[in-house]
Amino acid sequence: MGSRRTLEIKRREALIGIAGAAAVPLLPSDSVLAANDGALANADPRKSFDPWVEVSRTRLESNANSILSRSKGAKLMPVIKANGYGLGAATVARMYDSMPGVQGYMVVRPHEAFELAELGLRKPILLMAPASQNDSIALARAGVHLAMTLKDTPETVSEIARAVGRPISVHLEVDTGINRQGIPWRIAGERAKELAASGAVRITGTASYFVTPPGDRPQTEAWQPELEQIERFEGVLAAMRTAGIDPGVRHMVSSRSLFQYPQAYYDAVRLGILPTGSYPTAEARASGRVDIEQSFEVKCRVAQVSWVPPGDTVGFQKRHDQPNGTWVATVLSGSPGGLPSDRQVWVNGHLRPLLMTGPRLYTLVDLGPEPIAKIGDEVIMTGRADPSITAEALGNPWYLYVLADRLPSVAVA
Numbered sequence: 054m055g056s057r058r059t060l061e062i063k064r065r066e067a068l069i070g071i072a073g074a075a076a077v078p079l080l081p082s083d084s085v086l087a088a089n090d091g092a093l094a095n096a097d098p099r100k101s102f103d104p105w106v107e108v109s110r111t112r113l114e115s116n117a118n119s120i121l122s123r124s125k126g127a128k129l130m131p132v133i134k135a136n137g138y139g140l141g142a143a144t145v146a147r148m149y150d151s152m153p154g155v156q157g158y159m160v161v162r163p164h165e166a167f168e169l170a171e172l173g174l175r176k177p178i179l180l181m182a183p184a185s186q187n188d189s190i191a192l193a194r195a196g197v198h199l200a201m202t203l204k205d206t207p208e209t210v211s212e213i214a215r216a217v218g219r220p221i222s223v224h225l226e227v228d229t230g231i232n233r234q235g236i237p238w239r240i241a242g243e244r245a246k247e248l249a250a251s252g253a254v255r256i257t258g259t260a261s262y263f264v265t266p267p268g269d270r271p272q273t274e275a276w277q278p279e280l281e282q283i284e285r286f287e288g289v290l291a292a293m294r295t296a297g298i299d300p301g302v303r304h305m306v307s308s309r310s311l312f313q314y315p316q317a318y319y320d321a322v323r324l325g326i327l328p329t330g331s332y333p334t335a336e337a338r339a340s341g342r343v344d345i346e347q348s349f350e351v352k353c354r355v356a357q358v359s360w361v362p363p364g365d366t367v368g369f370q371k372r373h374d375q376p377n378g379t380w381v382a383t384v385l386s387g388s389p390g391g392l393p394s395d396r397q398v399w400v401n402g403h404l405r406p407l408l409m410t411g412p413r414l415y416t417l418v419d420l421g422p423e424p425i426a427k428i429g430d431e432v433i434m435t436g437r438a439d440p441s442i443t444a445e446a447l448g449n450p451w452y453l454y455v456l457a458d459r460l461p462s463v464a465v466a
């Protein structure tokens with residue numbers, strides 16, 4: 054312990070010393086130290102050259118409040134699959150956990166549910182996807198609420214409940230038309246009765262999912278399968294009521310359908326992208342119904358600044374064609390999917406274009422005729438600094454899943 058502490062103090066001194074001179078963090082970087090020293094496992098990723106995500110508690114909360122003010126009394130169930138849409142599932146779950154309007158959290162992979170369960174959150178975690186019997190037992194032991202899909206019968210849930218030693222908390226996932234996953238609506242009422250009669254489950258919720266895709270599918274006025282889905286869901290709920298079964302928290306809408314089907318808000322709105330601060334569609338943004346702003350920024354630090362003389366090469370493919378040469382900043386914004394080459398980033402108050410991008414570790418930023426950044430300066434890859442670099446403007450799926458996924462995440466005010 055003592056030697057770790059000494060190591061940390063030495064590192065701090067080194068950082069302070071050099072920061073005074075040129076704001077250059079010393080190697081080994083914090084991330085290297087963190088990987089090698091358990092005591093530093095929570096080292097601040099902001100001191101590293103590697104990219105990190107900063108999530109603003111204030112903005113996430115104001116997004117949640119804005120959604121709640123229009124949700125007709127329904128609570129918010131944040132969907133924090135895929136590492137909380139890249140923001141860091143643990144970071145955002147801890148923030149949401151103190152918000153009274155938040156009902157609980159939805160994830161889709163057992164490992165995501167286990168990760169959240171370890172945080173000791175006050176609100177329930179729902180795994181809304183099928184899990185194996187073994188995983189279901191472990192998840193139920195950890196207090197995770199399980200989705201009941203077609204494979205789940207009185208026999209399978211009884212086996213889980215026996216192993217856990219108590220009835221398990223479940224949400225019935227009713228398939229009202231997507232024909233993808235869940236208990237088909239035609240048999241869902243019956244299945245609810247059988248599951249309830251088994252004594253092995255506590256029904257804490259009943260859910261369905263719209264066929265509405267997240268993207269911009271134009272809605273033809275005549276064909277709205279979602280309306281039929283709502284009717285089917287209502288039928289299942291009525292059958293449950295008749296049988297004396299409490300459906301628990303009823304939830305159906307995701308970010309896009311929130312703007313289209315207020316009649317389906319029920320007890321909770323199950324939203325992924327919207328609370329992060331991106332509208333799911335252009336119509337949703339234009340509707341002016343919910344006021345949100347990007348709650349996070351993805352940043353990294355300049356690792357090198359170089360002068361590229363006129364006509365010299367820069368990056369792998371590019372011959373630099375500026376007649377007067379340019380300053381170039383190297384950032385380690387590594388992205389397995391690559392950054393679109395036509396985008397810009399924010400450097401010390403300037404929007405600057407990229408010179409080299411792609412599925413590689415390095416990205417080169419064209420600083421222009423003046424060296425407007427030095428080693429260690431922050432570069433904002435996405436954030437609110439300029440409307441053209443918000444996650445929404447950049448294209449959510451690409452940015453949030455590919456680049457930001459599993460980046461270290463820190464909470465800021």
Ligand SMILES: Cc1ncc(COP(=O)(O)O)c(C=O)c1O
Nearest residue numbers: 132262267307308323324325326
């Ligand atoms: C069942 C379910 N509900 C809600 C959502 C959230 O979707 P969105 O990000 O469009 O709000 C998802 C996301 O995948 C989902 O799978």
